[in-house]
Amino acid sequence: MTDSYTVGIDVGGTKIEAVLVDGMGVVRVCERMAARGGADRVVADCARLARMVAGPYFPEVQAVGIGIPGQVDPTTGHVANVVNLAIVDVELARLVSQALGGVPVHVENDVNAAALGAAHMLDRGSETVAFLNFGTGLAAGLVYRGRLLHGASGSAGEIGHIPVDPNRFECPCGQRGCLETVCSGAAVATLWPTGKDDPPMPDLLAKAKAGDPAAQRVLAIVKHAMGDAVQMVTQSVDPELIVVGGGMAKTGQPLLDAIGEEVQARGRRCPFLESLHIAGRLRLAPPDEPIGAVGAALAAVHVSV
Ligand SMILES: [Zn+2]
The missing domain is CATH 3.30.420.40 (ATPase, nucleotide binding domain)
Structure with missing residues (x-):
């Protein structure tokens, strides 16, 4: 059995947290960075963090999941009205996928991901x-x-x-x-x-x-x-x-x-x-655990299988 990996990203108003989850649902790597406002920056930061947590396993990443506040359409990956991050609307799934060379990207509402x-x-x-x-x-x-x-x-x-x-x-x-x-x-x-x-x-x-x-x-x-x-x-x-x-x-x-x-x-x-x-x-809720990022990864696995 080959190992498959999933990346989960939790985009918050002040920080972005990302995890690499293995095929057993175990968190292998966790990284975070300060959030920056603006759709272009959010797309770039999600892509950067995904590559960072995946490291050498990036070619084995099956899917990337993103949890983000605002109005989120999980079926299209469209996100609108993220006030804290100055996003009016953005095709988040499509743009992050593009920045990652075509890896499937799934987007969820942040509360659902958590x-x-x-x-x-x-x-x-x-x-x-x-x-x-x-x-x-x-x-x-x-x-x-x-x-x-x-x-x-x-x-x-x-x-x-x-x-x-x-x-x-x-x-x-x-x-x-x-x-x-x-x-x-x-x-x-x-x-x-x-x-x-x-x-x-x-x-x-x-x-x-x-x-x-x-x-x-x-x-x-x-x-x-x-x-x-x-x-x-x-x-x-x-x-x-x-x-x-x-x-x-x-x-x-x-x-x-x-x-x-x-x-x-x-x-x-x-x-x-x-x-x-x-x-x-x-x-x-377990304090100090990246539940939003883990949930985003799990949601991405469910739609990609
Ligand atoms: Zn009301």
Whole structure:
């Protein structure tokens, strides 16, 4: 059996991370570099990193997968509206493939790529895994039997724009009271401004624990919204694992505990919820692991076989 390799690349707003994955799904090489804005630079940097991680194995690379934020069409490889990287639109798959001498390139939404990578690294035995990305926004990635569930129009898991409270905040999407307006990094920063560059969630949790009534009020809103997010994925696809990821997951165990408390409190009021044992399904995304890049590589393998 000849070894086959796949390259996975996770393009973020501040850094690009790439891995070389072998035929057994094991990460052999990992490299990262600072991200640069502009479609031409993103194409060039993806191609450069792919060659860098592949090194002498480049001729054996079967496919390259790229995870990137914005509006991504995995079937065409077209990417649009990546605000952080100043991309209006770009034929990302075609251009990176061209720069790599024709290697097939597959592009995924970054949350979906992270979902696939987290499912692979945490527990390959689970049939269904839901990945909740509490990042600047909120979205879920759904993995079924090791494959991504995109849905008919690619919007499966876009729970951030489900309105949960019409009396609350307007959402840039045009609706009112979307879950994302109370349950995302940006929402917590608005509800609990720390006035510093520090992420607000650890401060909010610490102040609430110390008895600050304002912090407790805000935390109750955020916890309720996180509980809604968890219930939405649980009651839609009944996953074995619910992975908490995204920037807010850097808060670590205290965040997972807060979500666990919320779902357990709901369970005490509702025997049906209690019977689902939701808190036991919660996991933190593996910190410091290149889950986005690994997932991008796995997604590319699935379409190239
Ligand atoms: Zn919305």
